[in-house]
Amino acid sequence: MAFRGPSVATGYRLGYACRARDGRRPGAVGRAQSARIGQSRDHRHEPRAERLDRQPRRRHRTHADPRIGAAAPGARRHDAAGVRGRRRPPGAAQGPRLRVHAPRRRAAPRRLEGPRDVRVRCHRARLELRLPPRLLRLPVRGALAPWRRQRLLVRRAGPRRPRPHRQPRARGGHARRPHAALDRRPPAVLRRRPLSLPDRLRRRAARGSRHRRPPRGRPPAPAEPQPEVRASLSPEPPAAIPARRDVPARSGARALPFAIPRIDVIMMLLLFVTAIIPRAAWTAYNDRAPKELNDPTFYVLYSDRIADGLGYTRLSGEKYAYYPVGYPATLAALKKAGDIFGWDRSIFSQKMMNGMFGAISVLLLYLIALRMFDRRVAVVAGLLQSFFPSQIYYAGTILSEAEFTMLFLAALLVLVWHPWRREGMPWQQLLAAGVLLSAATMVRGILLIFPLLLLAIWWFQLRSRKRALVQTAIVFAGIAVFTVPWSIRNTLAFHTLTGPSTNMGDDLCIGNADDAKGRFHLDGKCFAHDAGKTPQQVEIDRNREGLRIAVEDVITDPLRMPALIGQKAWWLLYNDDDGLTAAESYGHDQFISKYRREVLSFAANSVYFATGAIAILGMAAFALAKDVRRAFVLATFWYVIAIPLMFFGDPRFHFPAVPLAVLIAAATMVAIWDRRQRQLPTMERLRVRKR
Known part of the structure; x- marks a missing residue:
């Protein structure tokens, strides 16, 4: 019945x-x-x-x-x-x-x-x-009023049983936890179907065993596990x-807050193998040292200085802070470990470290999708991120994008691990996310104002605005863990107020001066006053003068900014095969054949534009979802896209936004598949064959 x-x-x-x-x-x-x-x-x-x-x-x-x-x-x-x-x-x-x-x-x-x-x-x-x-x-009022999910x-x-025995009252006054294990929702496969039980379980259910109080003076018997x-x-x-308590007891074993089911651990191992194989193959094919003066060459040079114990300095011994110290310090740690454990400072090991960072990013994206959606979305997102061409191409370069993306996704995972409640988050979770954001800021400085985005969301999501301000302050405190000490070091080294790096004024001038082109270039008024200065003085003056020139030119002619921002957006998003250019030392070491390069470029751009189209299709559902974390992920995606528009456009800068676009696209594809399955006839969906 x-x-x-x-x-x-x-x-x-x-x-x-x-x-x-x-x-x-x-x-x-x-x-x-x-x-x-x-x-x-x-x-x-x-x-x-x-x-x-x-x-x-x-x-x-x-x-x-x-x-x-x-x-x-x-x-x-x-x-x-x-x-x-x-x-x-x-x-x-x-x-x-x-x-x-x-x-x-x-x-x-x-x-x-x-x-x-x-x-x-x-x-x-x-x-x-x-x-x-x-x-x-039933017209019952007060504490016995009906509630929806009863x-x-x-x-x-x-x-023999004139009336049913009554359900025992919930302990501790928690009346919303009746029936314990009986109210769990089964998977959709077993829903609406009769469940036949063996005779042994049937007789056990009919006996109706009850818990009895132990005799006075004797300790209670240990509770048997519920079958x-x-x-x-x-x-x-x-x-x-x-019934069970809502709040677990202090004594006894407590559930780990970051426990992961065994099936997800197995899936993560499979995804790691799936992600590391193409990255290792591409790194072995691209096992070449960078040539000419560019970012990979400088990273190798300054990491050698740090590993040799000379600090973050130039060849002349002067203090250096143009690039953020995070990625050169990581390379230096790898080289120092090689000196200790016996492997040499090879280019393959340095590039393979980026491949390892990319594979770890796949696992972090899987966990983010698993916490926000379900295992299907997590698997789709993990597989798409594993084989995303541009994410693989950058594994064969000595650039900071892979490490920054890994740290950024780790911070997002800490923030979205639990559903966001209106009462707020624990301070330990916020501080951990802030420390990870601080580490990512030491690699690339675009996350320095990221807590303001969190404040904009918490301002409307939390019950108390005071709580929103407190949580934002905790995240800022976490970001200050690495950035403030390093800023103090730079200020003392250059005898002027300096942030984590000295390239911000240079980037602002390149992207906002009156002769700006919306992309990177090394000519114009930003580089006209470098003659006759020492390298350290050039670094300090270009940081200060570049900021002044950018602000003055924007105030003088603000009407040109919409068109200039459009040019920046074009150079930021127009293709996704720049990893091939970076692997060839930006044109100074063209070792890839023309035909192979065209195939690799076509694969990268095809997957890039297809994923972007699906992600744009699902952004409206993300923004209007009941789960605030989805709106936060969407806002984070646009934050990563919008920050480079303040400087200049380059396809390299949209690299950290690709995993977020993959997550949105995976959720959209699974939602479209579910909608299609619901619209199909029942017999066609089940594919029942007549015998």
Whole structure:
């Protein structure tokens, strides 16, 4: 028997068998026949309920709805079915009677107002009873008022059990945690299907064991683990499973806040292997040292100085701070470890470190998708990120993009690990995210004002604006862990106020001067006053004068800025094969054949534009989702895209935004697939073949 209403699902059999008037089973003709009690006029083929004790003795199986748990065995004889619930006990019906039991107040049973109130469906000698939602409403107020997701439990009542035993009250006053393991939602495969249990579990569910208090003076016996069946269904009766506290006890083992299921650990290992193989192959093919004066060459040079114990200095011994120190320090740590453990300072090991960072980024993206969506979205996002061409091409370069992306995704994972509540986050989580953002800022300085984006979201999401300000301050404190000490070092080294690096004024002048082209160039007014100065003085003056020139030119002619921003956006997003150019030392070491380069370039741009189109298609759903974390991810994507528009456009700068676009595209593809599956006919979706 199944009672179906708002959030009501039971599966206890009523103990009646379906027989037609002429003795034939209604299901024997190949299809289920249904009738309404008291409405059918043709009594010859009207299904009717007969008592099981009048039928030949046979073995009866139990059937349960998996949403409620295990079923009690089919009784050969009983008078009524008892229904009880914590806050929404149902009314009574005629025919198969329902006995009402409220927790503290007994209500008069409601009678049927018409023959259409109860539906009976006879199928395979089984009687299924359906009640309308209005019969399940009971006028109970106060603490016993009904609430939306309440489960109703059905128990058979017979001569030996005149009424169902009551559900034990929840301990500690937490009334919203009844039935413990019985209210878990099973997967969609088992939903709406009868669950047949073995005879052993059936007898165990019928015994109805209860917890007894220990004798006075004796310690309580250790609690036995609750046996579970598939889909989190318990064969024990509901009364045998006490309600649990909302807050775990201080004593005993506590669940790890960052525990990962075993299946996800296996999936992460597979994704890591999938991601590291193409990156290692590309690095082996591209095992060449950088040539000419460019960013990879400078990174190798200054990391050697740090590894040799000379500090972050030039060849002349002067202090240096043009590039952020994060990536050269990481390379220096790798080289120092090679000196200690015996491997040499090879170019392959330095490039392979970037490949390792890329593979770890795949795992971090998998965990982000898993915490925000489900395993399907996580697998799609992980596979797409593993084989994304531009993410692989940059593994063969000595550039900071791979390390920055890994640290940035790690900070995002800490922020979105738990759903965002209106009460706020714990300070430990915020501080950990801030420290990771600080480490990423030491690699690239675009995250220095990232907490302002968090403040804009928390300002409307949290209950208290004071709490939003406090959380933002904690994140800023985490960012200050690495940036403030290094800024103090630079200020003392250059005898002027300096931030984590000295290239900000240079980048602002290149992108916003009156002769700016929207892209990187080394000519114009920004480089006109470098003659006759020492390298350290050039570094300091270009940082200060570049900032002044950029601000003055923007204030003098602000109307040119929209067109200039459009040019920056074009140079930022127009292609995604710049990793090939960087691998060839920006044109100074062209070792890739023309045909192979065209194939690799076409693959990179095709995947890039296809992923971008799907991501744009799903951005509206991301922005309007109930989960605030999705809107935060979308805002973070636009933050990473918008920050380079303040300086100048280059395809290299959209590298950290690619994993976020992959996440949005993966969620969109899974949502489109689910929508298509729902629109297909049931038989076509199941692909049932006729035999």
